[in-house]
Amino acid sequence: MSIRRLNYTNRKRIRQTDCQINLEEEEGGLSRFRADIRLDDYELPPNALVFVEAYRQTSWMRFRFGTVGQIRPWDEPRLIDFSSSEGVLFRVRVTSQFAPRGVLLAEADRIRPRRADREDEDREPLLPARPVENLGAQIYKVDFQYEPILLINKDVGDWQGLTQDRTFQALALPVVLREILTRILHIEKYTELDDEVDWKSKWLRLATLLPGVTDPPLEGEGDRIDDWIDDAVASFSRKFKIMERFSHYWTGERET
Amino acid sequence: MRLGRLNEAGIEKLSKYLDSLRTDTPEPYPASILTDAETSQSLDPPVEIVPRSFANRFEAARYLNEVLARSNINAPESDQGLWAWLALFYFDQLCPPGNNGRRRSPGERARWIPVVGDSRRYYRHLLAGPYNVLKAHEDKPERTMALLCGPLYQISGAYEELAARQELITNPAVVAAATRLYYDPTKGRLKRAGTVGAPGTVRRFAEVLMQLDVVWDLYQMSPEELIAMLPPEFDRFRR
Numbered sequence: 001m002s003i004r005r006l007n008y009t010n011r012k013r014i015r016q017t018d019c020q021i022n023l024e025e026e027e028g029g030l031s032r033f034r035a036d037i038r039l040d041d042y043e044l045p046p047n048a049l050v051f052v053e054a055y056r057q058t059s060w061m062r063f064r065f066g067t068v069g070q071i072r073p074w075d076e077p078r079l080i081d082f083s084s085s086e087g088v089l090f091r092v093r094v095t096s097q098f099a100p101r102g103v104l105l106a107e108a109d110r111i112r113p114r115r116a117d118r119e120d121e122d123r124e125p126l127l128p129a130r131p132v133e134n135l136g137a138q139i140y141k142v143d144f145q146y147e148p149i150l151l152i153n154k155d156v157g158d159w160q161g162l163t164q165d166r167t168f169q170a171l172a173l174p175v176v177l178r179e180i181l182t183r184i185l186h187i188e189k190y191t192e193l194d195d196e197v198d199w200k201s202k203w204l205r206l207a208t209l210l211p212g213v214t215d216p217p218l219e220g221e222g223d224r225i226d227d228w229i230d231d232a233v234a235s236f237s238r239k240f241k242i243m244e245r246f247s248h249y250w251t252g253e254r255e256t
Numbered sequence: 257m258r259l260g261r262l263n264e265a266g267i268e269k270l271s272k273y274l275d276s277l278r279t280d281t282p283e284p285y286p287a288s289i290l291t292d293a294e295t296s297q298s299l300d301p302p303v304e305i306v307p308r309s310f311a312n313r314f315e316a317a318r319y320l321n322e323v324l325a326r327s328n329i330n331a332p333e334s335d336q337g338l339w340a341w342l343a344l345f346y347f348d349q350l351c352p353p354g355n356n357g358r359r360r361s362p363g364e365r366a367r368w369i370p371v372v373g374d375s376r377r378y379y380r381h382l383l384a385g386p387y388n389v390l391k392a393h394e395d396k397p398e399r400t401m402a403l404l405c406g407p408l409y410q411i412s413g414a415y416e417e418l419a420a421r422q423e424l425i426t427n428p429a430v431v432a433a434a435t436r437l438y439y440d441p442t443k444g445r446l447k448r449a450g451t452v453g454a455p456g457t458v459r460r461f462a463e464v465l466m467q468l469d470v471v472w473d474l475y476q477m478s479p480e481e482l483i484a485m486l487p488p489e490f491d492r493f494r495r
Contacts, residue, residue: 011470029330051473057333057378058392058419060426062475083331095473102476104469134365134377 012042012094014108016197019092021052023085023113031085032078033113037071037092039106044068044094048105051093054079059088068094088113089146110146111197126202127176131159140172147199148180170245174233181207181229191216210235257290259303259323261337262344266295267369270344274362277351282359290344296337303327305342309349312444313415314404316346317386318397324387333391334372339384343368349408350382360409367411379419382408389419392426399428402435402458405445413452414438417462423469430465432479437461437493447493455489 020036035052046069054061061081066072082088090113094106127150135141135153139162143149152159162168184190184200193208193215195201204216213232217224237243262270266289276283289295303326310316320342324332332338343350350367351359362368370381379385386404393400403415418424418434425431438458440447449457464486468474474482483494 051475053475055422055426057422058388058425060392060422083333086334093473095476102473104471104473132371133369134371 011104012044012106014039014042014092014094014106015195016108016111017195019090019108019111021090021111021113023088023115025085025115026078029084030078030080031082031088032076033090035065035073035077035090035092037065039068039071039094042094042106044105045096046070047097048094049097051095052077053091053093054082054088055091056082056088065092067097085113110199126199126206127180129159129163142176142179144183148183148203150176166245167249169240170242170249173240174237174242177207177236178229178233181232185216185225185229191218207232207236210239257305257307257345258298259305259327259338260290260296260298260341261335262289262296262340263337266292267337267340269295270340270368271365274365274368277359277362285347286344290341296341299327299329301328305345307345310408312405313386313408314390314397314401316349316383316408317390317400317404320383320387321390321394333384333388336370336372339381340369342383343381346383346408351409379415379425380411382411385411385415385419389415389425393428393431396428396432399432399435401441402437402439402446403431405439412446414446414458417458421462421466423474424462424465427475429477429479429482430474433482434458434461436479436483437490449493456491456493460489461486 018038018041022034022036023031024033025031033054037050037052039050046067048068050065050068050071052063052065052074054063059082061079063074063077065074079085079088089109090111091107091109092111093104095101096103096105127148129150129152131154132151133154135151135155139153139156141151143151150163152162156162180203184203188200190200191204192198192201193204207213208215210232213235214228217228269286269289273283273286273289303323305323308319310319329335329338351362353359364380365371366377366380367382370384371377379388389400389403390397403412403418406412406415414434418431438446438449438461453459465474465482468485472485477485483490486494
């Protein structure tokens with residue numbers, strides 16, 4: 001069961017562009033990282049503590065990075081508790097040092113590290129697809145644990161071929177887009193467009209670049225969300241000629 | 257016996273066996289998959305493992321931690337074939353026969369063959385799940401008792417609620433607080449909590465903590481501080 005987390009605090013959201021993590025593999029599979037954190041714009045107390053955390057499933061490590069006024073990296077931060085750095089994400093947390101101690105003042109989460117040796121691989125598509133087992137009789141599903149991933153049932157066989165299939169795309173992609181936008185606006189209640197790294201911003205920007213789609217509704221305009229999503233999905237379907245793709249399959253006509 | 261890992265053919269045979277247990281004509285236990293060169297391979301260098309019984313998931317996790325520490329596997333947590341092999345090796349304890357001689361339902365496939373890339377299911381493997389939790393709390397494994405005190409075949413509500421949430425399962429204070437609140441060390445099992453989701457239950461514990469996590473840095477807290485922050489609905493477990 002998912003739990004909705006309500007943020008009634010003044011906790012600030014740090015832009016991921018202000019927290020750059022560069023990962024470097026060492027011999028033997030271990031990794032070390034360098035964190036470039038810029039907090040000048042957030043009006044945080046200079047004595048607040050800065051932490052960088054690395055995590056993946058049940059593995060987690062925390063590194064002290066000094067204070068807001070003096071961000072100082074941990075000596076040689078190494079991911080010694082991770083057998084490999086695959087899939088490791090980072091978060092930066094700023095917390096109060098004095099009473100009330102431990103209040104979360106600012107946070108950036110789900111930071112994907114950059115890898116010096118894998119520049120090309122880091123350019124992942126907006127919706128990566130992965131084959132998985134245990135989807136039962138479902139063909140696909142969108143997973144939102146971190147960023148949206150299109151999970152494809154391994155039992156279909158050529159799963160990569162399926163994702164390229166025009167009929168599958170025609171039937172699945174508008175639904176996937178609707179699900180992702182619904183997730184962002186209704187569940188995450190996120191409307192920002194300017195974060196260069198955050199997946200939610202990327203998807204909202206993608207939608208606003210579609211012909212005729214305005215900026216997403218702001219907070220307090222909740223009743224407009226469904227109409228806006230409808231507009232975005234309709235525009236997406238027009239732009240990518242979804243009906244045409246499907247008709248070719250349905251009527252058996254060859255595509256030109 | 258030498259510890260091994262199932263290959264693709266072995267995993268497929270294990271899947272078929274699991275499927276057969278859901279029918280009226282279950283296949284016999286396919287022990288040969290563990291050693292047949294077509295379905296498995298031994299680790300190199302070899303590692304010995306013994307067929308023993310475990311009092312609970314904690315004991316199994318601790319034993320597997322010792323065994324895997326002797327191997328040179330770089331990332332055991334993501335070794336699908338290894339965990340499938342181990343699940344088959346300890347099958348009698350993970351899927352024991354009932355009074356009528358028939359095995360209980362094996363449940364979803366993720367309990368037997370870990371879904372390594374799926375963040376929502378990886379922890380459900382009956383052996384890899386407890387192993388990963390124990391490994392994450394290797395400095396003081398006893399703090400995981402609330403999660404791992406049950407029989408090997410059972411994924412408890414306490415385990416499901418905490419292991420499913422990365423922010424909670426990795427936090428020593430959260431896991432220790434759960435053990436203090438819900439584990440009865442004299443009986444070696446969880447305290448009776450009532451209906452799932454009722455006030456003060458583990459599900460509510462996870463929900464309240466996820467809400468507190470928005471405001472507080474829970475990683476800086478001690479178990480005592482965490483327990484003190486909980487609302488009165490947890491009083492009956494606090495005593």
